[in-house]
Amino acid sequence: MPSGLGRTRSGRREPPPGRCSVRIVGGRLEHPDSHTLERFLATGGNNSFRKALLEMTPEAVAAEVLTANLLGRGGAGFEAGRKWGMLRKAKRRYLVVNGDESEPATFKDHLLVERDPHQLVEGASIAAYAIGASLAVIYLRGEFALGLERVQEAINDAYRIGALGRDIFGSGFSLDILLQPGAGAYICGEETALLESLEGKRGFPRIKPPYFPAVIGLYGAPTIVNNVETVSNLPWIVEHGGEAFKSLGSGRSTGTRLFALSGQVNRPGVYEVEMTKITFRDLIFGEEYGQGLAPSRNLTAFIPGGASSPWFFPEHLDLPLGQDEVAKAGSMLGSGSVIVMDDSSCPVRSAWRIARFFARESCGQCTPCREGGTWIDRIMERIEIGNGREEDLDLLLDLCDNISPGVVWPPAQTTICVLGPSIPPAISAAISRFRDDFLLHIKEGRCPHA
Amino acid sequence: MARFEGEMLGRAERLASLYPDPRSAIIPLCHLAQEQDGYVTEEAIAHIGELVGATGAEVQGTASFYDMLKFEPVGKYVIGVCTNISCMLRGGYELLDAASNTLGVPPGETTADGIFTLEEVECVAHCDKAPAVQINYRYFGPVDSDAFAELVGQLKSGELDEQVPEHGTLIRVLRDAPPPIPLEEIDAERARQDAEREARAASREV
Structure with missing residues (x-):
């Protein structure tokens, strides 16, 4: 039962193609003015937040999310409801929304922050209410200039209409939302690196355990970090219920x-x-x-x-x-x-470009990632340009094994975070599947796809 | 001009006061310094340290981690050409070469007139418009060599002034809201909610 949010190569925003059955986070995107407060309010905006605040306890909201089995949309796919359940009891708690979308070829949060920022703010507000946070921070990738403008506008709008600040909708619940820009670092999408960055530091992932910021997060307090798309699902879940979500x-x-x-x-x-x-x-x-x-x-x-x-x-x-x-x-x-x-593209080149990305974005804390990634990048480059050696293939696989022992899936880890182990999959897949392409590059110094 | 002055000083002080820990404002303040001067000057680093209660070295230590923060003058327009996988598959490297030819500088350098800085950048999350270009973090795509030359012409003539403001990203991001609720008040609220929660749990047990 598909529904598209057609963004086409021509640059025009087209109405969703195909049959429109279920749209949960993309419901507003068919409207050219989907980012405005007027459209938001005319299409049910804040009804869910109001319902949560006035008709539901925080536990009841969390229970719906648990029932929905909403899996995190950032990459790891961990159940949002279970994550919330791990929250350590403490005086201060925080919600942080992860909008540092930088995984190569990922551009759905970019769409959501530009085209439906109010939904994001409503979703974040619902999450904050459910976990008992009175301060939430939306951390957006610094490069999202228009997204930053629009999310800040949406936050400003929410204060203006009484959906943020003190005693929201007369419920007694108070909430502030801050917008934090990143400044260009892929690693800050890793949730503990994001928290470091948010505390004004270099984006170094934290040593685990504790595995979850729900135990020790922002400023040492229990913190829930949820992805933009994840929290954008919450208004729908509150409106329709966890069972309805789960039935899809x-x-x-x-x-x-x-x-x-x-x-x-x-x-x-x-x-x-x-x-x-x-x-x-x-x-x-x-x-x-x-x-x-x-x-x-x-x-x-x-x-x-x-x-x-x-x-x-x-x-x-x-x-x-x-x-x-x-x-x-x-x-x-x-x-x-x-x-x-x-088949017009060269798999050696594709694997090399992916490895180069991770090598460049390594934060440098762990040797296997910092050195291994850089070695792989350089060896792949010399193969790609025709200077490779036959022993390079074994060397590459050996390096992969040092970063991620066994090169198994899910990856084993010798590093603080999963950035390092993200390098071997592309390299090992390309070598095992396209060995002949590698050998042509190495032996004849040419690319069969050039 | 390197320390925050006038209206920018007001913005900087408001930013520093937003967070439970003012050091959280280091990155936003570095962006703000770029809005003012085009790059993060040594004087701005010292001033940011004063504003958030950190040393200049601490501010520099944080700032140097991030690609968007520049410590030397850059062009009025920083043009990034993406060559990551989705753009590469659609001609990102060819576009980078064409951009370099059009501007007459290699990636990483600024034109002699100080108008353009060219960069090779990693995925900018504009992959359905590959190959994509960001100009002062405003996105264009798909762009071929002709379209690139046209964009450069439009930037020079001022046609894109509305769409592409000078320098960084925060120029139009203005918080218009009351100051956040003080932490002590949040703590009291927290205690009240927890008491309610426990009371609800206790009443369920009964």
């Missing part, structure tokens, strides 16, 4: 998700899709979605969940877009970003 999708994959489709596909864009109801083939080739590849091109590989997820190949096309289905097949749905590669 199947198994652990409930509700809808925004899938960001990019790469060598005819119609890249963000599509809201009911979980598990369509396959990767539908998403990439379907008339309502990606509309296939350029004429006479064949699919060689696709990445199902952002640059750090293991690659998939044509034999995986019929897997449904579901958390467990993708995990069982050896990858992850991650941030919901599907990257398409056709």
